[in-house]
Amino acid sequence: MVVYSDKAIALNRFGLGARPATWLDADPRRWLLQQFERYDSNPSVLAAIPDGTEVYGGYVAIRRAAEASRAIFGGMVGGGLSGLGESGSGSDDTAEAAGAKTRCLSRTTRFMAAGAMCTLLGNNSFRTGEDVGEAARKLYRNAVEARTASALTSETPFIERMVHFWSNHFCVSVDSVPVLAFAGAFERDAIRPHVLGRFEDMLLAVEQHPAMLIYLNQNISVGPNSAVAVRRKQSGRKALGLNENLAREILELHTLGVRTGYSQADVTELARTITGWNVGPIGVQGTQGFVFKAQSHEPGARTIRGLRYAAGGIAQGEAALRDLAMAEATARHIATKLAVHFAGDKPPQVLVDRLAAAFGKTGGDLAALYRVLIDSPEAWVPQPVKLKSPWEWLVSVLRGVGAMQVDGLDVSALLQQLGQQVWKPGSPAGWDDQATAWLSPDMLFRRAQVVQQLVGKGAAELDGQGLDVQGLGDVLLPGAISMETAAEIRDAPDRTSVLSLVTMSPEFLRR
Amino acid sequence: MLQRRRFLHLAGTGASAAMMAPGLAFAKRQADTGQRFVFVIQRGAADGLNIVIPHADPAYGQMRGTLAIDQAAAIKLDGMFSLHPALTRTAAMFAQKEAAFVHAVASPYRERSHFDAQNVLETGGAKPHEIETGWLNRLAGMLPARDPQGVALAPIVPLALRGKAPVTSFAPTSLPAIPADLLDRVGRLYERDRELRAAWVSAVETHQQVHAAAGGVSPARLGLMAAQFLRQPGGPQIAMLESAGWDTHGGQTSRLTAVLGSLDAMLGGLREGLGSAWANTTVLVATEFGRTVRANGTGGTDHGTGAVAWILGGGVNGGRVIADWPGLRDADLLDGRDLRPTMALDGLIASVASQAFGLDPGEVAHVLFGTRPSGEVLPGLVKPARV
Numbered sequence: 049m050v051v052y053s054d055k056a057i058a059l060n061r062f063g064l065g066a067r068p069a070t071w072l073d074a075d076p077r078r079w080l081l082q083q084f085e086r087y088d089s090n091p092s093v094l095a096a097i098p099d100g101t102e103v104y105g106g107y108v109a110i111r112r113a114a115e116a117s118r119a120i121f122g123g124m125v126g127g128g129l130s131g132l133g134e135s136g137s138g139s140d141d142t143a144e145a146a147g148a149k150t151r152c153l154s155r156t157t158r159f160m161a162a163g164a165m166c167t168l169l170g171n172n173s174f175r176t177g178e179d180v181g182e183a184a185r186k187l188y189r190n191a192v193e194a195r196t197a198s199a200l201t202s203e204t205p206f207i208e209r210m211v212h213f214w215s216n217h218f219c220v221s222v223d224s225v226p227v228l229a230f231a232g233a234f235e236r237d238a239i240r241p242h243v244l245g246r247f248e249d250m251l252l253a254v255e256q257h258p259a260m261l262i263y264l265n266q267n268i269s270v271g272p273n274s275a276v277a278v279r280r281k282q283s284g285r286k287a288l289g290l291n292e293n294l295a296r297e298i299l300e301l302h303t304l305g306v307r308t309g310y311s312q313a314d315v316t317e318l319a320r321t322i323t324g325w326n327v328g329p330i331g332v333q334g335t336q337g338f339v340f341k342a343q344s345h346e347p348g349a350r351t352i353r354g355l356r357y358a359a360g361g362i363a364q365g366e367a368a369l370r371d372l373a374m375a376e377a378t379a380r381h382i383a384t385k386l387a388v389h390f391a392g393d394k395p396p397q398v399l400v401d402r403l404a405a406a407f408g409k410t411g412g413d414l415a416a417l418y419r420v421l422i423d424s425p426e427a428w429v430p431q432p433v434k435l436k437s438p439w440e441w442l443v444s445v446l447r448g449v450g451a452m453q454v455d456g457l458d459v460s461a462l463l464q465q466l467g468q469q470v471w472k473p474g475s476p477a478g479w480d481d482q483a484t485a486w487l488s489p490d491m492l493f494r495r496a497q498v499v500q501q502l503v504g505k506g507a508a509e510l511d512g513q514g515l516d517v518q519g520l521g522d523v524l525l526p527g528a529i530s531m532e533t534a535a536e537i538r539d540a541p542d543r544t545s546v547l548s549l550v551t552m553s554p555e556f557l558r559r
Numbered sequence: 560m561l562q563r564r565r566f567l568h569l570a571g572t573g574a575s576a577a578m579m580a581p582g583l584a585f586a587k588r589q590a591d592t593g594q595r596f597v598f599v600i601q602r603g604a605a606d607g608l609n610i611v612i613p614h615a616d617p618a619y620g621q622m623r624g625t626l627a628i629d630q631a632a633a634i635k636l637d638g639m640f641s642l643h644p645a646l647t648r649t650a651a652m653f654a655q656k657e658a659a660f661v662h663a664v665a666s667p668y669r670e671r672s673h674f675d676a677q678n679v680l681e682t683g684g685a686k687p688h689e690i691e692t693g694w695l696n697r698l699a700g701m702l703p704a705r706d707p708q709g710v711a712l713a714p715i716v717p718l719a720l721r722g723k724a725p726v727t728s729f730a731p732t733s734l735p736a737i738p739a740d741l742l743d744r745v746g747r748l749y750e751r752d753r754e755l756r757a758a759w760v761s762a763v764e765t766h767q768q769v770h771a772a773a774g775g776v777s778p779a780r781l782g783l784m785a786a787q788f789l790r791q792p793g794g795p796q797i798a799m800l801e802s803a804g805w806d807t808h809g810g811q812t813s814r815l816t817a818v819l820g821s822l823d824a825m826l827g828g829l830r831e832g833l834g835s836a837w838a839n840t841t842v843l844v845a846t847e848f849g850r851t852v853r854a855n856g857t858g859g860t861d862h863g864t865g866a867v868a869w870i871l872g873g874g875v876n877g878g879r880v881i882a883d884w885p886g887l888r889d890a891d892l893l894d895g896r897d898l899r900p901t902m903a904l905d906g907l908i909a910s911v912a913s914q915a916f917g918l919d920p921g922e923v924a925h926v927l928f929g930t931r932p933s934g935e936v937l938p939g940l941v942k943p944a945r946v
Contacts, residue, residue: 049751265809268857286625289856293808306672307687467715474803477674487754488715488728489762496737496745536748545741552745554752 050555051430053527061390061427061434061559063205065444066524068515080422083204084415089240093197096190097232100258100337103187104327107180107229184229188222191232192460192470199443201452210243210418211235212439213389215471217382218254218302219478220263222471227263230337231471234259237336247382247412248373252366255298258327258337264294264476271323271346290346295319297476303372305381314353320346321357322365379407385481386417391426392433393482399426432558435483438466440559441495445551448524449506450513456505462498467491499551503544517543521550528555593839594944595789596915597798597829598695598719601822601846602677603806606860607867608852608898609815610646611660611880615639618887626811626854636660640880645819648827652871656878657837659940661907663865663882665848665900671862673806676847681719683905683928694905694927696722698912699797701926707761709797710788712781720799727761727795729788778821779828786832789840796916800825805846809857826871838873839944841915845869845904851896852887865898870911874942881937906936914941 052060058076059066073079098106202208215235222228238257242250254260261267269291270277277288295318300306324345328337340362350357350364355371357364372378383403387395403420410416421427436444442462446454463469467486473479510517521529521537529537533553540546550556613619614630615638633641634650640660642650652658668679668687675687683694699708700723709726711717716728742763749756785798802825804818822844830837849866865885871877883901885891893899909924909932920935 265857268809270856272856287856291808291855291857292861300672306675307670312671475673483754484721485715487758489758489760489765490728490730491715492755492758493737493762493766496741500737530751532751533748536744540744541740545744548741549744549748553748554755557755 050432050528050530050558052432052525053430054428056525056528057428057430057559058206060444060525062209062422064199064202064209064440065205065447067447068450068510068513068520068523077422080206081419083206084244084418087204087207087244089243090236091198091202093201094194094232094236094240097194097236098187099237100230100233101328103229103233104258104337106183107226181225181228184225188228188231188471189458189460191235192463193454194232195235195470196443196446196454196459197452200446200454206418207243210414211240213386214243214250215239216473216478216481217385218250218260219473219476220259220471221473221475222469223474224262227259230257230259230262233257233336235471242414244415244418247378247407247414248370250414251302251369251373254302255294255322255369256325256336256338260294261325261327261338264297265291266294266322267326269294269319269323270344271320273348274323274346275343276341277344290316290319290323292316292319295322298369298372301477303369303381304375304377305384308377308381310353317350317352318368320348321350321352321368324362325365373412376404376408379404379412382412382417383407386421387426388481389434390421391424391429393484396426399424432555434559435486436557436559437479437481437486438463438468438491438495439470441551441557442466442498444556445499445502445506448520448551448556449502449509449547450515451505451509457502462501466494466498495557496548496552499548500544503547506547507543517546520546521553521555524550525555529553530555593836594916595796595798595833595836595840596698596912597785597789597800597840597842599800599802599822599825599842599844600677600680600717600719601802601805601844602673603803603846604673604676604848604850604862605805605846605866606807606811606815606850607662607846607865608849609811610643610819611636611662611867612641612643613639613662613884613887614641616884616887618891622852622887624854625858626860636880639884640882643815643819645816646823648823648830649869649871652826652830653878657873657875658869658871659875659877659879659881661868661870661881661902661937663885663898663901664845664868664904664907665864665866665902666904668848669864671848671864673847673862678718680845680847680904681717683908685929692722693717693719694908695719695797695799696724696726697926698916698923699724699726699795701918701923702796702916705793705795707795709799710785710795711799711801712785713799713801717799717801720797726797727765729765729784777828778825782825782828782830783832786829786834786836790833790836800829802844807850807859808855808861809859811854811859830871841870841872841875841911841941843868843870843908843911845908849898852892852898853896861896863897864893865900866904868904868907870940872915872941874915874944876939876942903936905930906932910935910937911940914939914943917943 054076055072058079059070059072062080073082199208218239220227220231220234222231234257238253239250242253270288272289280288292315296315298318299310299315304310324341326339326341326344328339342361345361347359349359350368352368357367383400386403387400391399402424403417406416406420460470468479479485507517518537521533533549533555537546537549540549608623609626609628612628612633614633620627628643630641632644634644634646635641636653642653649658666676666679667685668676678687681693682690684690696709696719702708706725707727708724709720711720711726711728713728713730716726720726746759746763749759781800785800788794789796789798802822804814807814826842829842833840845868846866849863850860851863855861885899885901889895891899905928906924909920909927912927913920913923921931924930924932
């Protein structure tokens with residue numbers, strides 16, 4: 049029977065896994081609380097990720113060059129941009145194309161200094177959609193590596209865990225090329241700054257980020273009576289209309305939760321309030337790539353769940369979202385997810401109630417919620433309560449051998465093999481935070497296979513730090529290694545086997 | 560004649576005449592006549608109206624607008640319906656009477672949430688989250704005991720296949736092999752951990768049985784792998800395959816073509832891999848709900864209700880589209896937006912599953928869906944197996 053000490057729980061259930069040479073405050077709870085002040089929402093390892101404005105700028109440059117190339121070379125135009133349409137704009141005339149090519153090259157040069165996206169534009173002969181896809185995939189892989197490096201080096205692993213939690217709650221899925229390009233910026237700029245702030249602020253930052261707007265089709269949603277739609281009708285071209293995808297997921301997944309008393313009419317009304325929320329133009333500093341297009345906004349007052357919102361521009365949608373953030377159903381929804389994450393797949397109702405009450409009382413103060421968790425005995429039960437997800441497990445393995453960087457590892461590919469490709473849950477509901485999502489013969493076997501690939505690096509890391517592999521289990525999981533596991537480790541013929549056994553032990557697979 | 564044969568068999572196993580209750584007449588088959596069943600789940604709400612297209616309905620073209628499939632390009636099925644042009648292999652099966660389509664079907668679920676609807680589709684409940692196991696697992700439990708009796712070609716066992724009957728999951732991987740002795744050592748770590756031990760033992764067995772594919776896996780290959788599992792003597796009689804990408808809110812024309820092409824290739828791979836076993840295999844393709852009849856404002860469709868189910872297999876009474884057609888005029892639509900369902904999906908599944916294995920249809924409906932229909936919903940869909 050596995051039993052964790054408070055120290056092991058602080059390191060592994062609240063944190064991201066012990067490091068071999070971790071110093072831990074004698075009081076595990078104090079160690080957790082101190083992280084609130086030390087948290088860095090923008091660590092240097094993430095600096096190379098371009099923000100939304102820069103990514104968008106790179107996109108427009110590639111697209112215009114591709115269209116110019118099509119005129120000159122007759123090649124295929126970037127297909128990955130089809131989700132990035134600007135409603136109301138027609139396609140460029142080929143007569144303009146040659147001039148556009150020249151303009152875009154100088155624009156490209158201007159962006160050379162701006163970030164990774166632009167350094168990929170060195171090859172200016174954009175003949176096919178593959179260039180766009182290739183650039184986006186490279187951005188994504190870099191961002192995944194940076195995210196992993198941040199998890200490995202973080203001195204505030206509890207808060208870092210909360211970044212991952214919220215990134216999954218407000219998830220996007222990199223199922224398309226544009227979302228691939230924006231996903232790294234999304235987590236860093238819409239999630240990280242708010243994990244110790246207020247839920248409503250994170251909600252607004254998320255719903256106004258290009259990654260989310262593109263992922264759930266908000267960027268092509270147009271109010272049926274908006275200026276843009278009316279003009280289209282008059283000119284006899286194909287009508288533009290409302291897309292309800294984001295509005296539905298805001299209600300069903302981000303705030304209230306499924307079946308909490310909102311109607312189809314509420315979904316449609318919310319969709320109308322956020323028309324005009326779109327991806328931004330080049331050069332607008334500080335917008336992270338967001339712009340409000342008034343001409344696409346559905347005019348008039350709206351009513352959502354009995355609350356009336358006067359006619360207005362961006363403020364109308366923002367007011368609706370802030371009210372949803374304060375709803376009792378939202379408090380209950382978030383409380384349940386937090387309780388599941390820290391106290392087990394079927395958490396005690398009393399913990400859920402306590403968290404929901406704190407959410408309501410503080411108006412969604414996230415730091416206050418984390419304090420409630422740290423104070424709740426239900427989160428400190430000595431028996432394992434959760435099976436680690438592939439991401440959690442891999443991070444804890446790498447931290448466990450003391451790795452501080454991911455050189456030589458294709459982290460993105462490893463996580464794909466483990467069944468949890470970063471930012472690719474495949475649905476806006478995110479990864480299911482339940483053992484049933486991860487416990488299968490196949491998934492367990494893959495972890496053993498992945499460890500084979502890591503043992504070389506792992507052994508080198510430990511040697512480099514003068515650490516003894518045999519004693520690793522006791523260091524990482526103080527007082528938690530069972531006699532049976534210890535016996536197997538003692539009998540192991542080589543270091544590879546020891547590392548495999550430690551990281552595949554029931555004690556290490558769970559938290 | 561058949562009943563008499565069963566009575567003699569039961570007598571031989573020591574069963575008395577008193578046990579010959581009507582319900583037992585079709586109960587557990589002792590011999591393996593090689594019947595197999597495959598469930599392909601289309602996640603995301605597949606647009607039935609543009610897959611099995613009701614061209615003869617006068618409202619189709621106007622309702623669908625720019626999304627309407629051109630009749631000349633589609634593959635004619637009968638006087639009323641045609642098939643999306645991307646489904647070339649499926650169309651060939653239809654022509655050989657090995658495929659049938661059932662239109663305007665729906666589960667009991669009427670809201671439009673993917674997650675809740677898939678839960679109903681997979682558990683067989685009347686409402687979401689009523690039941691924690693899947694109907695496909697309960698079907699496996701009605702067959703002769705085998706370990707595993709079901710296999711999912713997926714990283715984890717999907718809900719439809721979860722439950723008491725022993726099942727496993729398999730997804731190909733290109734990771735390096737683990738030395739045999741390490742396999743044993745890891746296994747020993749789990750001696751006192753029931754959950755991990757079961758998963759580990761199953762994984763080791765599976766990986767020893769099937770050669771993993773190198774690199775990425777095409778849909779055709781997935782179908783082929785499922786077939787390999789089903790063809791093993793004493794192997795699982797049930798398989799489940801996943802098909803994603805159906806939630807076409809925008810860009811539907813190209814996206815639907817692409818995802819239908821993948822599914823078509825997967826079904827082709829399955830049929831080819833099964834070889835002679837295809838004659839005794841039944842495949843069901845179904846989705847959680849259909850899509851709106853009218854196109855939305857972004858070149859796609861939104862969540863709807865009535866959908867299409869596909870039945871394929873060497874023993875299927877195919878070459879037809881079964882539909883109690885509700886019509887596509889405004890007044891015909893459900894909530895003024897969706898294809899009105901005229902057949903219950905669970906009734907259809909119970910019919911197909913019972914016929915596929917020669918089980919009592921009432922018993923199957925009861926075990927899978929908790930219902931007791933007065934008559935069989937769709938008799939004669941699958942021919943009895945050749946013993």
